[in-house]
Amino acid sequence: MPFLLRYDLDRSHPRVGAAFKDLLVRAITPGIVLFLAIYGFGLALMGPLKSWGTAEEPISKNLEASRTSVWDSITMVWSHIGNTEYAIGFCLLMIALVWWRTKEWWYAVIPGIAIALQASIFVAATELTGRPRPQVSKLDPAPPTSSYPSGHVGAATALYLSLALMAHRIDNVVLRRLVQTVCVIIPLLVAYARAYRGMHHVIDIAVGLLNGVLCALMAWLWLRRKEARSS
Template sequence: MVWSHMGNTEIVIGVCVLVTAVLLWRTRDWLFSLVPLIAISLQATIFVIAANVVGRPRPKVSHLDPAPPTSSYPSGHVGASTALYLSFVLLASRIEHAWLRWSVTVVCLLVPLLVTYARLYRGMHHVTDVAVGMLNGLLCALLAYGWYRHRAREAGKLSTREKAPALT
């Protein structure tokens, strides 16, 4: 149940706002700090449009969670958690201490996988629902991070070959 709820809208938004604030405090870089917010906003927009267009019913099995008012396809929980935590993985490349960078990366890669497992186990989605949700989150995180890299390069914060300054 905990893993399933980690993909809930209020949890994803809360974690995003908290981490965005910490990133802004630590880096003083608005562009960098907004990457998770852009990733989940883009993911949510695509999810709402796709869910309304497709309108797929939930699997005909026992549900261990109350069903959200949206359709089964794609999984919003998986998409949101993937967009959020993958954006954290991309941003973690700036952490100077290797042990901390690797720890953050491993934890942030595990969370969407645990949410995916939970949503399937709890009978809320078909396999294709979570697969497309994960793809949606992946693409949104990559787009948000790509936006940051492009804008930072334009602002002169990055050269074309240079890595972003490290988080300390």
Template sequence: MTELSLQRYDVDPSRPKARKALRDAALRVIAPAVVLFAAIVGIGLLIMGPLGGIPAENSLSRSVQRGRTATWDAVTAVWSHIGNTEIVIAVCVVAVAIVWWRTKQWWFAIVPAIAISVQATVFVIATAIVGRPRPEVKHLDPAPPTSSYPSGHMGASTALYVTFALMAQRIEQAWLRRLLTVVFLIVPVLVGYGRLYRGMHHLSDIIVGLLNGLVCAFLAWHWLRRRDPKGE
């Protein structure tokens, strides 16, 4: 992203009208999300069809299983649970409330909520259509009713924490801004490895979940048209 894109809510802090906000959300989030959904479903059907489920990924999962230890079982349990639906929603609600209170800009504060909502919608429908079985290893977490593809934990944590990283660019203290940006970007990586280690997803499930989260974070960050200094 360009510096102007990162600072778009500072460059134009004006309050949007409700009609304009709804129009922007439809054109800049919902419409692109339909394309994203089609791409994710298409990749999933390709995996389950011509690619035969990518058998080599089960070999990778079994290899990871053989390296499990009690210590890493405990560590990855924490990493995996960061992506749990209830935790993601709770963290998002608290963050939105705090940012709204601090900035008085609801249109900025709701960015994480838009990101995880769109990600969840794409994920839930895609996973029902593709229906990919989970890896053929012992699962260390309870398996949710959704199928393995794409990873909802990876998508949700990516959408949430990448938007946090983007929002952190408004922090004036350079050291704190950089620290929080690094921490926020590391969190989805830990969640993804935790899900792979614990046998809950194939590698491609995690990669596509990452893609889903990244695109939804990008759409959420740009959900509202802002004017640049040249009068966009």
């Protein structure tokens, strides 16, 4: 079945029991595997790959040295886009809007599944890894989590990539491409802002992006769909 059209070719209402089974098998279980991979790499960063952190410090130092008042203000906005309360609030708003427009709850909850998967993996990995943040001045309040992986970047990527996938249903071609482009760009802006503002190492941001991308894809594939049979 075409990747983007899986919810268009089969719009059948799933049974709740079957939907929960699909969620467990197709999203939660792969999410556990992803967590183990991210956690394992985090342990390596704190152990045999600790020298990688030393190699990253000059990047953080260079970004700190390049700061200006204008870019401090711009990146503050970009960084806030990835804040937990903003991401959750906007996600709930989009779920409600899509549910109202499509009457398909199983389609509307896709960004919610993406955010929930990402957050669960991020929280567990950051608590167990405990990687220190870059040794530069911080422009944002440091949350009570470690540097690895970036939760802001992961949340923004999971949310906006899932919305970019859903935006294929927008009929107006110009509007559709505009929405998808914006949804792809936003996580990159958040990623740069978090590095610029001294909140994460480059590897933390890269793994946050990976976490968000894979969680968005797992959310998009969470429900089994069948191609409509031709009559």
